[in-house]
Each structure stands twice: as structure tokens, then as C-alpha cells.
Amino acid sequence: MEYRNVLTTCIYCGVGCGLYLEILDGKVVGTLPAKGHPVSEGKLCIKGWNAHAFIHHPDRLTKPLLRRDGRFLEAGWDEALDLVAERLTAIKEKYGPDAIAVLSSAKATNEENYLLQKFTRAVLGTNNIDHCARL
């Protein structure tokens, strides 16, 4: 039997509200606003209150999927990344780098987001980079 709370920062936008993820027997089961938090002062919006909901959700993607004959099938990372590299290179050669846009995620770390914008600008050669926190 285990019930504890882990402090984290809301992943949904740039405000950075403080919240606790409620952990019951090793599973994240709920969210509590972090009282006394300097940013959010124990308040959350509807998205923050549901910050735990996707963690164990059955629809969450945990493996790369490749579309074959109109159906999504599980694939290995190497295979998926090879295909992405091949297609991005082909699109860039045929239509130019501005035919590509990249959407990053507030659910990724700061460092991962830095890496993605660097990849977009320096490797793909376009400024078309944005993120899901612009909500």
C-alpha cells in the first residue's frame, strides 16, 4: 500500500503552475494544486486539474506507428526514424525547406525543445517551428 504526492510543473502551457501528482500503489491517479506555490498559489485551470489523465491512458502512444496500407502498425524506432529522415530529405529536395513545419511539445523537456528548434533551423533549414503551449 502506497499513497504519496510528487511535485511537478504543469505541462500544458508556459505559465508553469505547480501541481502534485497523486500516486496510489505505483500509478498516477490524480492531480492536486500545490498550495503556497509561488506561481499558481494553490490554483489550477481545468487542464492542470487533468494533468495526470494522459499518463496511463490506453490511447497514449508508447511505440512508433507506421501507416501501411491505410493502417497504423507498430514499428521499431530505427525503422521509423529511417523513414522520417528519408521522407523529410525528399520533401526538402523537391519543395524546399519551407515546405516543412515542426510542432514541438510542452510535455518535452526544455533541452529537448531546444534540440528540436536547432534541428529545425540548422538541419532542415526553416524557421517554421512552433509548439503546443500556444493554446
Place this chain on the structure above:
Amino acid sequence: MKRMEPLKRAVAEALRELDGVLALRRAWGGVAPHLFLREEELDELALWPKYPLPRTLQLIQRAHPESRLGIVARGCEERGLIEMAKRNQIDLGRIKVIGLACTAEEAQVCPCPKPYPTILTDIVIGEKIEPVANKMVEEFLAKSSQERLAFWKRQFSKCIKCYACRTVCPQCFCPECTLEDALWVETGRIPPPFPSFHLVRAMHTVGKCVGCGECELSCPAHIPLTTLYTLIRQEVQELFGYQTGESLEAEPPLVLPMEM
């Protein structure tokens, strides 16, 4: 802190006979609910800020119906446990309550009609202090009907429909919430329709709300919800002679079939 050492001793003693004790814990520079399982963890025991612990107790008890649990409960939390037990949301027979009296400063925050437990436990850590009246209620009662309507219209126009008041409330345990039913609450509109959204919730707290104040404390729009619910509690008491959380025997005047 005068309350900390006696509380630690009471929790440590309870842990010898129980599977765990639900209380507050200092962690990551903040405070959050925690199920204490071992005496060694008690160095991190905390007193404030309060959280809706009865809601957490229900969560743990549902997952472990056979467990013997303790809970460090304030006045509001004891009242909450009583109303939840009356509606089969928690099993009081498997719970040991360790009472904690709020300080005058803590009772001001809510503000609290009875800042210490008296029913479910003989142990109360801390000094029993006087209840704190909700000043806004007095101000509100001096207003005319038109002024009252204008007051709530203005307050509820701030609502961002985050559902915090519903989600944080230990007394909100319906499996399906009317506030998420498009028949009652039009979707995709902020602020939600006046006054139906807040009146649906207010109606559903009748005979249940114990004035813990968690709804107002967690409201990002600073809507004075405790004022609304205090007024409802006063009416329930005047009309039906029922005071929420004050006795295990008294039957609530309104028991919705879906709660049973």
C-alpha cells in the same frame, strides 16, 4: 510548534496498530497529503496548508477496503468524513481519527464555523479556539434582492469553468456529474450560463457542504463560494434543523437516490 511534537507521538502510536496514517507531509519545499507507513517518515510531518484529506482517504480506502487507516483530521475534515460516511463513501469502522485543532490564523483562512473535531475522536492535538464568522455573509445579508443578484452576476462572470470547486470537493462524489451534462450546462461557453451552473452545484451541496472552504481556496477566479454555501447551510439549519457534520445519527434532509 506546540502541536507538532504531540501530533508526531500520536501518529507514531497509531502506526503501531494501523496499516498507515493519512496526514500532511513536507516535500520539495511544499506540503502535500501523504500516507505515512513508518515512524521514521514522521520527521517530514506537516500541519499546514490543509488539503481535502477526506477525499484522499476515500481514494485509498476504495483501493484497499480491508485496510486499517488513520487520518489526522481537523474540524472541517471530521465533518466531511461524517457526511461521506452517511452516504456510504467511506467506512468509518476501519478508520481511526487523530484530531487536530486549527490555530486562530488557520481558522481565519476558511473561515471556520468549528475549527476542531469532537465526534469521531477523543484525541485532539492543539488548543480549541473560537469559531470564525464569515464577514462577507453579514455584508451580503444587508443587501437588497437586486443587489444580491447583481453581486452574484458579477462574481460568476469571472468563472473560467475549471471545475476546481467540483473536483476538490470531498462531498462531490457522484459517478456522473450534472455539470458535465450538456442538457444542463451548455458546452464551449465561458463564463458558464448564469446562474444555472453555480446553482446546480449549490443545490447539490445542500445538506452535504461542511464549510471546509476548499472550493474557494482553489478557485482561480476568487469567487466567494464559501459565502454562497454558508448561506445555504444556514437555510438548511433553519428549515430542516440539520447541521452538516455535527452528528452521526441525524439524517440528512435531502438524500439523492444516486448517492446511495
